[in-house]
Amino acid sequence: MFSCLKHKVGEVLLPGDEFSFQPEDTISLTDTVKPEKVICGPGLRRSGDRLLVSKSGVLRTKQPNMFWVDSQQKRYVPAKGETVIGIVTVKSGDVFKVDCGGSEQASLSYLAFEGATKRNRPNVQVGDLVFSQFVIANKDMEPELVCVDSSGRANGMGVFGGGGLLFRVSLGLIRRLLAPQSPLRAELQQLFPHELVIGMNGRLWVKASSVQQTLIIANLLESCENMTAEQRRQLFRRAAQGAL
Amino acid sequence: MMEVCGSSNVSLREFGCEQSLLSRPDGSASFIQGDTSVLAGVYGPAEVKVSKEIYDRATLEVLVQPKVGLPSVRERSQEQCVRETCEASLLSSLHPRSSLTLILQVLHDDGSLLSCFLNAACMALMDAGLPMSCLFCGVTCAIHADGQIITDPTAAQEKESRALMTFAIDSTEHKVLMSSTKGSFSVHELQQCIAVSQKASEKIFQFYRDSVRRRYSKTL
Amino acid sequence: MAAGFKTAEPLEYHRSFLKENCRPDGRDLSEFRATTLNIGSISTADGSALVKVGNTTVICGIKAELANPTVEAPGKGYIVPNVDLPPLCSSRFRPGPPGEQAQAASQFIADVIESSELIHTEDLCIERGKLCWVLYCDIMCLDYDGNLLDACVIALLGALKNTQLPEVTINTETSGPEVNLEKRHGLQIHKHPVGASFCVFDDSILIVDPTAEEECLSTAQLTVVTDEEGRLCSVHKPGGTSLSAEKLQEFICRATARQKEIQKLIDKVIHSVKTAQ
Numbered sequence: 001m002f003s004c005l006k007h008k009v010g011e012v013l014l015p016g017d018e019f020s021f022q023p024e025d026t027i028s029l030t031d032t033v034k035p036e037k038v039i040c041g042p043g044l045r046r047s048g049d050r051l052l053v054s055k056s057g058v059l060r061t062k063q064p065n066m067f068w069v070d071s072q073q074k075r076y077v078p079a080k081g082e083t084v085i086g087i088v089t090v091k092s093g094d095v096f097k098v099d100c101g102g103s104e105q106a107s108l109s110y111l112a113f114e115g116a117t118k119r120n121r122p123n124v125q126v127g128d129l130v131f132s133q134f135v136i137a138n139k140d141m142e143p144e145l146v147c148v149d150s151s152g153r154a155n156g157m158g159v160f161g162g163g164g165l166l167f168r169v170s171l172g173l174i175r176r177l178l179a180p181q182s183p184l185r186a187e188l189q190q191l192f193p194h195e196l197v198i199g200m201n202g203r204l205w206v207k208a209s210s211v212q213q214t215l216i217i218a219n220l221l222e223s224c225e226n227m228t229a230e231q232r233r234q235l236f237r238r239a240a241q242g243a244l
Numbered sequence: 245m246m247e248v249c250g251s252s253n254v255s256l257r258e259f260g261c262e263q264s265l266l267s268r269p270d271g272s273a274s275f276i277q278g279d280t281s282v283l284a285g286v287y288g289p290a291e292v293k294v295s296k297e298i299y300d301r302a303t304l305e306v307l308v309q310p311k312v313g314l315p316s317v318r319e320r321s322q323e324q325c326v327r328e329t330c331e332a333s334l335l336s337s338l339h340p341r342s343s344l345t346l347i348l349q350v351l352h353d354d355g356s357l358l359s360c361f362l363n364a365a366c367m368a369l370m371d372a373g374l375p376m377s378c379l380f381c382g383v384t385c386a387i388h389a390d391g392q393i394i395t396d397p398t399a400a401q402e403k404e405s406r407a408l409m410t411f412a413i414d415s416t417e418h419k420v421l422m423s424s425t426k427g428s429f430s431v432h433e434l435q436q437c438i439a440v441s442q443k444a445s446e447k448i449f450q451f452y453r454d455s456v457r458r459r460y461s462k463t464l
Numbered sequence: 465m466a467a468g469f470k471t472a473e474p475l476e477y478h479r480s481f482l483k484e485n486c487r488p489d490g491r492d493l494s495e496f497r498a499t500t501l502n503i504g505s506i507s508t509a510d511g512s513a514l515v516k517v518g519n520t521t522v523i524c525g526i527k528a529e530l531a532n533p534t535v536e537a538p539g540k541g542y543i544v545p546n547v548d549l550p551p552l553c554s555s556r557f558r559p560g561p562p563g564e565q566a567q568a569a570s571q572f573i574a575d576v577i578e579s580s581e582l583i584h585t586e587d588l589c590i591e592r593g594k595l596c597w598v599l600y601c602d603i604m605c606l607d608y609d610g611n612l613l614d615a616c617v618i619a620l621l622g623a624l625k626n627t628q629l630p631e632v633t634i635n636t637e638t639s640g641p642e643v644n645l646e647k648r649h650g651l652q653i654h655k656h657p658v659g660a661s662f663c664v665f666d667d668s669i670l671i672v673d674p675t676a677e678e679e680c681l682s683t684a685q686l687t688v689v690t691d692e693e694g695r696l697c698s699v700h701k702p703g704g705t706s707l708s709a710e711k712l713q714e715f716i717c718r719a720t721a722r723q724k725e726i727q728k729l730i731d732k733v734i735h736s737v738k739t740a741q
Contacts, residue, residue, distance in 0.1 A: 012457040015333075015370065016378035016415040045335075045375070054335060054375040056456050072460070073373030075270040075289065077339075103289040103342035139340055228462060317574075320567035328703020332684070407579075412703070419706030423686075427579050428695045431716050438709050 002038065002065070005051075009061045013043075013069060019051040041068025072172045076101040076201035078137035083157070085166065085199030086145060088128045096124060098132070098145055101201040108132060112146035114154035122159070129160040129205065131197055164195070164207035165214050171202050173225050184224065187236050188217065254444045256396045261363075261455045263371040269347075271372025275364035277396060279354035282361055284368035289342035302336040302344050308361070309349045326361050329412045329422045333366075335375040344374065355399040356384035358410040358424060363448065370456065379415035381448040382422075383441035384408065387433055395444050409437050413445035475681050482669050489518075489675065494718060496660075496673040497611075499726070501618065501733045503626045511627025511651075515619040517673065519609035521553075524619035526627050527600040530641055533593060541588025541596035545573040547603045547616055554608035554676065565612075572700060573603065573616055576689055580657035580697040583624065587652055590632050595641055597629060610675040613687045613700075617659040622730055626737075627651050655691040658726040659698075660719035662686045667705045672718060688719035692727060 004019055040046060043055035044067060057071030076084070078100065086098035089105060096108045108130065113122040124130070136144040147157040177185055177198050188196070194208035194217055204221060208214045220239060224232045257278030266272035269285035289302055296303045306327040308319040315323075330346065346368065348361050362382030369376060386397040386405035394401055402408055407427030414421050420438060429437075470477045470488075481488050491497070497518030506512035511526040533540060547569040549557045557563060562570075577583070588597040601623065603616050628648035635642050663674040663682035674682060684704025689697040696716065701707070 012453070012460050014379060014415075014453055014456060015376035018416075043375075052377065054377065055373050056370045057373075058460050071373045072264070073270075074264075075372065077289070103291055103339065105291075139338060226462065317567045317571045320564055321571035324564055324568045325702045330703075332704050332706070409699070414706050417706060417708075419708050420701065420712070421706045422703045423699045423701040425579070425696070425699045426575055428581070428691065428697045430695055431713070434696055434699060434716075435709055435713070438712070 017053040039066045043069025078143045080137045082200040084201040085203040106143040108145040273367035281351040282364040283349045284364035286372040288344035289339040292343035302339040359384040384410045385437040411441045513622030521607040522615040524603045524623040533596045538593035540585040543599045545601040553605040582655040614659045658723040659689040660722040
């Protein structure tokens with residue numbers, strides 16, 4: 001099972017493909033037999049003693065035993081712990097309704113901001129952008145966002161300041177940007193000084209020193225969606241020379 | 245991203261498919277079988293109208309848009325066939341109280357339209373990244389007056405035929421998900437056509453795999 | 465207790481019956497509900513029939529009108545079927561334009577008429593390129609309790625068998641049609657297609673003639689239409705869980721048996737109507 005999953009890493013899988021938990025043909029007498037444990041991420045589903053693929057994409061792995069299917073999806077599905085950029089749509093009593101791109105609007109309590117109390121309400125208006133984290137996200141309940149971490153600190157979350165540009169890219173690009181030691185992020189940093197906020201829901205917010213530079217970064221990010229690393233480097237080199 | 249499906253013993257016309265070619269929908273695909281061509285778009289999981297909300301699964305709506313004019317009774321029955329086939333393969337219980345909308349636009353009809361709908365629908369659902377238990381494909385068989393079975397017929401071949409059958413076949417067990425027939429035929433002919441469709445489906449699934457592989461080739 | 469169980473866990477409720485090879489209404493898995501047929505129930509129509517399959521009640525009226533044949537087929541008349549599911553028959557149907565199920569059923573009936581060739585449309589032509597009959601077959605459901613398609617096909621067949629068309633001659637002087645309402649003759653019915661519907665429960669258990677409740681809970685539905693020669697006119701499965709070829713064979717055998725039963729019923733009813741006159 002483990003070996004056959006390992007074998008397929010980096011290959012394209014389609015829904016309906018399956019892996020079965022089969023005991024090894026030969027049992028080693030010297031090694032102690034350890035039960036195999038596999039952690040399934042998005043796109044993999046357990047059914048009885050089989051593992052089924054439910055999304056099309058590339059099988060990825062992370063040490064020691066995590067597997068998931070990396071697919072190019074556009075629609076965001078909320079997941080607990082992910083940070084997203086939301087737009088406040090409704091202000092009703094104690095909660096804000098926030099559009100985060102999922103199938104349902106998420107709720108955000110006015111107390112879930114750093115330093116907020118019943119007296120000291122945060123200044124949030126309809127139409128504001130908030131960078132926040134999901135604390136409840138499952139298929140049967142209304143998703144809930146907060147703008148504080150577990151110790152009550154903002155930790156970078158909260159309402160956005162003025163200026164900047166919000167735009168959408170595919171979820172696959174977001175994951176590439178957020179990967180540790182992402183080459184894309186490193187190359188971008190060398191261009192101009194700028195602020196970049198990455199929401200797991202496919203929304204990006206950029207602010208550079210001038211509107212022109214902001215637009216250049218936004219356009220670069222949008223265009224590197226379907227580029228190989230080499231093409232991207234060329235494009236960035238041209239941008240650095242001021243060709244765009 | 246276009247590619248061609250070769251033909252050997254079970255003859256299918258040239259196939260072509262392109263995924264995520266539209267920017268607005270969450271998933272889109274165009275599917276070409278010879279001269280028949282269909283464009284499919286999927287939106288969802290999105291917010292659902294309260295009147296259509298189902299508490300334990302997603303609401304799937306299928307809209308068929310003909311090339312000219314408004315959808316009529318014939319399109320309604322095709323919508324029903326495509327919808328119920330998709331429902332069987334989608335794991336809609338993973339997105340309860342949400343709506344999925346599948347739009348199928350006919351670009352050109354040169355026979356085997358229903359099977360082209362099914363193929364385009366499957367590719368678009370896959371592109372949208374919706375969880376599915378298996379894939380499905382559509383195969384149309386025409387029985388000629390002399391008893392010969394033609395798979396993936398053109399409009400002219402359809403007209404000459406004595407009976408016309410369209411099946412949806414699933415990818416795991418190669419069984420019949422959907423069947424829609426026209427004309428009269430014997431039980432033996434039906435079984436023959438199912439067997440032929442099952443054989444043809446293997447080719448179509450291989451074609452699916454190749455075109456998805458091509459799509460992900462840049463991120464491998 | 466049982467009522468509460470049924471409301472809370474309808475699927476489990478049905479499963480517990482199916483485990484014992486029977487159904488909540490006491491039927492066997494492969495048993496149809498009692499089918500009754502009444503012919504000529506609407507005196508103002510040219511032909512009519514009322515069918516009851518268990519609680520499902522369907523009435524079909526046929527109206528014949530004179531019209532010009534289409535340019536593509538100058539030697540043929542035409543048949544226009546329409547299935548109506550008014551809000552009266554079940555709470556799941558809303559008033560307004562016909563819903564998807566009604567439209568799909570209309571298309572299914574039209575396909576059956578065309579595929580089975582139960583009437584040769586050439587017979588409906590009075591004068592080539594000038595005059596022909598149009599048969600409007602309006603099928604209305606009065607009580608919806610599942611298995612609509614079977615009931616519709618029987619009602620249509622019964623009504624067509626009952627249809628009496630007046631004699632039409634073309635006046636040579638005015639070249640207008642003259643209808644002789646006194647002299648009527650029946651239609652020639654070449655085939656007797658009869659449908660049999662099935663449901664699949666939990667991907668494996670097959671039941672025939674489902675009620676509305678069973679239809680809702682089932683994972684797939686299938687309708688097989690056969691004629692008296694055992695040829696298939698339609699194998700309609702709009703989707704749902706997959707079926708193997710062997711299972712399909714089983715369905716077809718049951719459908720051919722059903723065709724014989726229903727044809728016997730229609731013949732008997734027509735005979736009794738004739739003797740009564």
